[in-house]
Amino acid sequence: MSRTPFIAGNWKMNLDHLQAIALVQKVAWALKDARHDASEVEVAVFPPFTDLRSVQTLISADKIPLGLGAQDVSPHESGAYTGDVSARFLAKLDAQYVIVGHSERRAGHGETDEVVSAKSVAAQAAGIVPVICVGETAEDLEEHGAAAIPAAQLRAAIADLPDGAEFVVAYEPVWAIGTGNAATPEQAQEVCRALRDVLREACGDDTADATRVLYGGSVSSQNVAAYMRQADVDGALVGGASIKADEFSRIVQFKKHVAV
Numbered sequence: 624m625s626r627t628p629f630i631a632g633n634w635k636m637n638l639d640h641l642q643a644i645a646l647v648q649k650v651a652w653a654l655k656d657a658r659h660d661a662s663e664v665e666v667a668v669f670p671p672f673t674d675l676r677s678v679q680t681l682i683s684a685d686k687i688p689l690g691l692g693a694q695d696v697s698p699h700e701s702g703a704y705t706g707d708v709s710a711r712f713l714a715k716l717d718a719q720y721v722i723v724g725h726s727e728r729r730a731g732h733g734e735t736d737e738v739v740s741a742k743s744v745a746a747q748a749a750g751i752v753p754v755i756c757v758g759e760t761a762e763d764l765e766e767h768g769a770a771a772i773p774a775a776q777l778r779a780a781i782a783d784l785p786d787g788a789e790f791v792v793a794y795e796p797v798w799a800i801g802t803g804n805a806a807t808p809e810q811a812q813e814v815c816r817a818l819r820d821v822l823r824e825a826c827g828d829d830t831a832d833a834t835r836v837l838y839g840g841s842v843s844s845q846n847v848a849a850y851m852r853q854a855d856v857d858g859a860l861v862g863g864a865s866i867k868a869d870e871f872s873r874i875v876q877f878k879k880h881v882a883v
């Protein structure tokens with residue numbers, strides 16, 4: 624089954640809303656120059672909350688072929704949760720995606736598998752596709768090998784999603800994030816295949832075959848094509864390189880570098 628490749632840019636806590644507009648304009652020009660076809664490669668950006676409205680307005684006014692996502696979501700619908708942002712608010716801003724379970728939130732905000740599961744459910748209920756991040760630390764890798772922890776995190780994150788729910792999986796080994804020490808394409812493939820096996824077991828063949836599994840961790844224009852050649856890697860979740868317009872545009876055009 625063919626899955627549309629997906630390149631997602633997680634801006635993390637970078638760029639205010641004015642800088643966000645400038646970046647999206649540059650990316651839009653590059654996509655236009657490259658005659659980018661969104662049906663061939665889907666591209667989405669994940670700016671900070673404070674940028675979402677500006678980016679949404681620009682994308683919709685200029686019909687830019689970019690999807691929009693948020694970096695986090697509250698597991699709650701509404702109420703006394705100071706600082707949280709609900710999935711419904713994100714849906715109102717045309718956010719199609721939301722990242723849940725990023726290792727920076729698991730490590731820095733104590734997010735457990737239960738919280739990640741609740742966030743996935745909240746997003747899905749509001750019509751937003753969760754991008755579920757999983758990945759092992761360097762210590763996990765030594766102790767348990769590469770796939771065991773990400774597989775357990777994925778099982779927990781999807782446990783309460785209804786049958787047929789759409790979601791995206793992102794395999795992001797913690798040791799590869801922001802380090803320049805990217806996983807090899809073979810390592811990425813091995814874990815992404817193991818994650819697809821989890822989906823096959825938990826959700827059945829249709830979901831396993833239709834769900835996109837991304838690799839993230841020091842992805843650049845130099846290495847993206849090698850990941851995209853792997854059978855079970857359907858795209859990339861890009862951090863640092865996604866806030867550089869030229870570099871992100873080259874990543875999006877990975878097909879031009881090397882045939883896949």
Ligand SMILES: O=C(CO)COP(=O)(O)O
Nearest residue numbers: 633800801840841862863
């Ligand atoms: O965490 C990441 C994307 O969510 C990856 O970050 P880098 O691409 O900067 O390593």
